[in-house]
Amino acid sequence: MRFHACLKAVIAAAGLFSFHNSVFAQQPDQLWGQNADAGKGEKTRWFTEAKFGLFLHWGPYSHFAGDIRGKRYYGITEWIMNRDKTPAAEYAQLAGGFNPSEFNAEEWVRIAKASGVKYIVLTAKHHDGFAMWDSKVSDFDIVDATPYKKDPIKALAAACKKEGIKLGFYYSQFQDWHEPNGGGNSWDFDPKKKDYASYYRGKSLPQITELLSNYGELGIIWFDTPGNMNKEESAAFLEKVHQLQPNCLVSSRVGNGLGDFKDFGDGEVPAGVVKGAWEAIFTHNDSWGYSAFDQNFKTPQEIIRLLAEVASKGGNLMMNIGPMGNGKLPALSEKYFRATGDWLKLNGEAIYGTGFSPIAPQPWGVMTSKPGKLYLHVFQRPHNGKLLVPDFTGSAKKAYLLSGKKPLTLRQQGKDVYVDLPATLPDERNTVVVLEYSGELKEQHNVSFAISAQYEQLSLLPQRAKLNGNAQTKSLTHSYYFGDWKHAMCIVNQQATADSISYQLRFTEPGDYKVVLQYSADTTNERREGLLELTPAGKAVQPYPFQVLFTGKHDTHKPLLFIDQAVAVITVPAPGEWTLRIRPAKDGKELFRLKQVLLEPLK
Secondary structure, three states, rough: OOEEEEOOOOOOOOOOOOOOOOOOOOHHHHHHHOOOOOOOHHHHHHHHHEEEEEEEEEOHHHHHHEEEEEEEEOHHHHHHHHHEEEOOOHHHHHHOOOOOOOOOHHHHHHHHHHHHOOOEEEEOOOOOOOEEEOOOOOEEEOOOOOOOOHHHHHHHHHHHHHHOOOEEEEEEEEEEOOOOOOOOOOOOOHHHOOHHHHHHHHHHHHHHHHHHHHHHOOOOOEOOOOOOOOOOHHHHHHHHHHHHHOEEEEEEEOOOOOOEEEEOOOOOOOOOOOOOOOEEEEOOOOOOOOOOOOOOOOHHHHHHHHHHHHHHHOOEEEEOOOOOOOOOOOHHHHHHHHHHHHHHHEEEEEEOOOOOEEEEEOOOOOOEOOOOEEEEOOOOOOOOOOOEOOOOOOEEEEEEEEOOOOOOOOEEEEEEEEEEEOOOOOOOOOOOEEEEEOOOOOOEEEOOEOOOOOOOOOEOHHOOEOOOOOOOEEEEEEEEOOEEEEEEEEEEOOOOOOOEEEEOOOOOOOOOEEEEEEEEEEOOOOOOOEEEEEEEEOOOOOOEEEEOOOOOOOOOOOOOOOEEEEEEEEEEEEEEEEEEEEEOOOOOOOEEEEEEEEEEEEO
């Protein structure tokens, strides 16, 4: 059996927590506010075609780098003032040490362009209330409160305009730990005496007006953590942006179901296709602001595959870098982003301007689409080199490698298309095959899984299960240190025998397969009995009982552990359809939190 933490540290999360007396007062889904629907229409066209953005969390917290007043804080560093409960006056004094003398806006934008990103969003004001521009509304800004004495946003706006990259600004519209009436600081200012309306009228709206008026054409105002704002207040921000810059987009975290595009939780990719304009946001390591001791940087392979996965579901990936306090980008961020850009130079056609895949993810990878073309992002080569694209309702015409245009042999058998891959993938991180076709590709996301022995392991995910009774899917959020959110989609609430889940499997070749359940369970689930039932088409059920094992309690603010428990070995004598079902053996408490079912071909 294998124990492991859910979602490698690859899946990190942005720096946003809670506004009340306790940092832990709100769950993440409450923190980010009521989400808007994914946007649609001409206004969002540039956004939906861009696919890849760069987030930059930069401020005095970058100077502290995770260490303030002699104490080191692991996790997200942009929350260091809140975590340390640094008095606002003392934090302002310490922020005076922030002097990014090595900042070069043109260098940043050149790196961004070489990385293949199409838009940049910089934290103009994070929750600490510090303005990264020359604000006339507050002296707590980089020009008046630090020895730097320059406006980096002005330089960044000029550099982006020169290179043709869209620029946007992050702005924390509710939280402001520097101001008595701003949200979030309860260690200096009595929450019962706060007058948010005064703060909102006196600082937030005037500063948003400055940003929209003084830095040229903007692509995005990226609001965050709306807190206790009412709908009228959220609407006022939206209207102010649209009044001053009608083409500027507003993120859904303006709150109360408003916004021009939808943002998911920090470090979260939706389970399936989402139509319209939306964005997944991740950070390159675990912290959003710079941390001197966070070295968990995502590799080029991880970025490239994440970018393809998000695009295959119809969205954008905005990946964050936390610049250092001196104004330089971390060396590994620059190196790995540039490597991603090198891949995009050869394969950008399969990302930029693409639509979601009409066909579900496969064991070998994911797909993106354009009219008449399906882009196959191959992460894993089948052992026999024959790539299967199932549920293909069009007429396949030709296949070739996107990079170099080398033709590949294909054949179509009904709704199955087979493409012969080279003996070695040209790029093991993500080799793109173009499959050109005529006709219509119908959306086929809930059909049977094609199972073969050509892979080391095959995964049956919760979002493709048929749910019966009270069984449901739920994204379980957790973290490692502080604010570095992870998300695990699981099947939950299986209490009665009727609360079953099932998968339709299409075995394409005979063989023996081990069936492994990957789940999390606490003391309420421990020793519960379940049944795995496998039924070949037209034959009797093959039952396999199992007992649930303890892994640990689910706590949003701690790691969530899963176990891989082998519960059956089945022999598939010939290709054919099977049904796999999982249910409690008898009525009682919840069975477990099932993350996936793994099928492992045996040799």
